[in-house]
Amino acid sequence: MRRMSQIVAIDQGTTSTRAIRFDRSGEPLAIEAREFAQAYPRPGWVEHDPEEIWRDTLAVVKAVLTPEVAGIGITNQRETILLWERTTGRPLHDAIVWQDRRTADRCDALRRDGIEPMIQARTGLLLDPYFSASKLQWLLDNVAGARAAAARGELAAGTIDSFLLWRLTGGRVHATDVTNAGRTMLYDIVKGAWDDDLLRLFDIPAGLLPEVRENAELFGETDPALFGRAIPIAGMAGDQQAALIGQACFTPGMVKSTYGTGCFILMHTGDAPVLSQNRLLATPAYTIAGERAFALEGSSFVAGAAIKWLRDRLGLITAADETAAVAGGVPDDHGVWLVPAFVGLGAPHWRPEARGTILGLTLDSSAAHLVRATLESIAFQTSDLTAAMRADGAIRPAALRIDGGMAANDWFAQFLADVLDVAVERPACRETTALGAARLAGLTLGLWPDLATVAQGWRADARFEPRMTAARRDGLLAGWRDALRRALA
Numbered sequence: 001m002r003r004m005s006q007i008v009a010i011d012q013g014t015t016s017t018r019a020i021r022f023d024r025s026g027e028p029l030a031i032e033a034r035e036f037a038q039a040y041p042r043p044g045w046v047e048h049d050p051e052e053i054w055r056d057t058l059a060v061v062k063a064v065l066t067p068e069v070a071g072i073g074i075t076n077q078r079e080t081i082l083l084w085e086r087t088t089g090r091p092l093h094d095a096i097v098w099q100d101r102r103t104a105d106r107c108d109a110l111r112r113d114g115i116e117p118m119i120q121a122r123t124g125l126l127l128d129p130y131f132s133a134s135k136l137q138w139l140l141d142n143v144a145g146a147r148a149a150a151a152r153g154e155l156a157a158g159t160i161d162s163f164l165l166w167r168l169t170g171g172r173v174h175a176t177d178v179t180n181a182g183r184t185m186l187y188d189i190v191k192g193a194w195d196d197d198l199l200r201l202f203d204i205p206a207g208l209l210p211e212v213r214e215n216a217e218l219f220g221e222t223d224p225a226l227f228g229r230a231i232p233i234a235g236m237a238g239d240q241q242a243a244l245i246g247q248a249c250f251t252p253g254m255v256k257s258t259y260g261t262g263c264f265i266l267m268h269t270g271d272a273p274v275l276s277q278n279r280l281l282a283t284p285a286y287t288i289a290g291e292r293a294f295a296l297e298g299s300s301f302v303a304g305a306a307i308k309w310l311r312d313r314l315g316l317i318t319a320a321d322e323t324a325a326v327a328g329g330v331p332d333d334h335g336v337w338l339v340p341a342f343v344g345l346g347a348p349h350w351r352p353e354a355r356g357t358i359l360g361l362t363l364d365s366s367a368a369h370l371v372r373a374t375l376e377s378i379a380f381q382t383s384d385l386t387a388a389m390r391a392d393g394a395i396r397p398a399a400l401r402i403d404g405g406m407a408a409n410d411w412f413a414q415f416l417a418d419v420l421d422v423a424v425e426r427p428a429c430r431e432t433t434a435l436g437a438a439r440l441a442g443l444t445l446g447l448w449p450d451l452a453t454v455a456q457g458w459r460a461d462a463r464f465e466p467r468m469t470a471a472r473r474d475g476l477l478a479g480w481r482d483a484l485r486r487a488l489a
């Protein structure tokens with residue numbers, strides 16, 4: 001019999017569902033991906049069809065699965081929430097996606113009631129429709145029959161990890177992990193438990209929620225009817241925390257930034273949460289073998305989504321990877337500024353009502369200037385987040401480790417290093433999020449003995465040193481602040 005020494009990671013992201021098979025050295029051997037539909041039923045609303053996500057998950061896992069696979073790790077877009085029937089597994093409604101702003105008024109009302117300090121102290125989060133709690137309350141209040149069925153104990157709620165785990169185990173396991181629980185706004189990250197006061201505040205019956213587990217443990221086994229055998233599901237984490245693990249940021253002060261649909265920068269802060277004074281989030285980074293780690297997070301909602309918008313809505317490019325050459329083909333942005341507040345602004349502003357803004361157009365502004373301004377804006381947003389981290393006491397990191405779809409863009413990576421005045425490193429394995437989920441499952445199954453061994457497996461393939469003059473950097477950042485002020489006005 002061949003040795004089972006490979007792991008399949010399921011990476012259920014905002015725009016695609018992927019499965020990647022990794023070998024014992026953390027090398028990706030096979031990858032299968034499916035893009036899926038984004039539904040925008042009203043302005044500011046974003047939904048996903050859970051059945052489509054499930055079909056894609058099955059298809060991508062089947063495409064990469066071999067007899068050598070010892071286990072599965074799951075990582076997922078965070079906060080996105082749904083309700084399903086316990087008996088049939090049938091979702092009651094489309095999943096409400098993390099970008100969805102429909103509960104902005106509810107969050108405003110709670111802020112006016114002075115609830116935010118209590119929420120921050122317990123959950124590390126700030127009052128914003130981004131998190132799951134107000135979305136779950138919306139589902140219970142607006143889907144016909146949902147509240148009554150929940151009261152009868154007929155429903156389960158969960159983030160996408162939890163839904164996939166339920167389906168993969170044939171409806172036997174209703175669990176989540178500490179990183180996903182930490183994004184619901186219903187979980188006390190210090191006590192490590194669902195919070196009764198928050199459940200009451202959002203009117204959510206405790207019986208709806210999954211059991212919360214550590215990140216590297218046996219969550220269950222796949223229903224043999226799905227893949228022909230029972231495969232252990234041995235690791236789980238939200239995608240940004242999985243990327244932190246895939247980037248081997250295991251010691252306080254290490255920092256990674258992921259540029260997928262949005263941009264999420266996480267700094268390891270050790271074994272206790274650091275509550276931000278500068279509108280960042282404190283969030284569980286991972287719990288492994290009883291050891292808890294926390295992170296300080298800056299979340300901005302739009303990164304690659306802006307590139308997708310240039311391609312799909314404006315038609316200025318035909319493929320995302322054209323943007324590097326287009327931006328590099330003009331000497332500067334020609335005074336064009338874009339503030340990518342397409343779904344409001346996340347950290348450190350938290351303004352759900354803000355909308356995208358373009359400034360500084362003249363008759364000789366070109367498509368290339370707008371493409372360049374879009375890439376620049378994503379680096380400027382990162383700069384605002386690292387400035388907030390410094391204001392919270394973080395020391396300047398030795399380097400910023402980047403990943404996600406946009407990290408492939410050399411022009412962007414160089415501009416980011418220039419604007420931050422920090423070296424930017426890109427790992428050899430670009431599928432960092434999936435690698436993190438694979439590492440978790442491999443730790444459970446004994447493929448890797450500990451985090452130190454995992455850290456030895458991290459390699460950079462490119463390093464971008466800052467080379468912009470301070471005067472130019474300061475000028476650009478002053479221009480960005482002015483554009484932001486106008487977008488927020």
Ligand SMILES: Nc1ncnc2c1ncn2[C@@H]1O[C@H](COP(=O)(O)OP(=O)(O)O)[C@@H](O)[C@H]1O
Nearest residue numbers: 013015260261304305307320321404405406409
């Ligand atoms: N070379 C590139 N330059 C800029 N953006 C890119 C490039 N390649 C991919 N992207 C963007 O990255 C995003 C996809 O990244 P990915 O990490 O797969 O996202 P997600 O996990 O959120 O679905 C897309 O929005 C795409 O527009």
Ligand SMILES: O=P(O)(O)OC[C@H](O)CO
Nearest residue numbers: 013014077078260261262
């Ligand atoms: O789909 P991504 O990779 O942009 O990640 C989404 C985040 O988890 C949202 O919090």
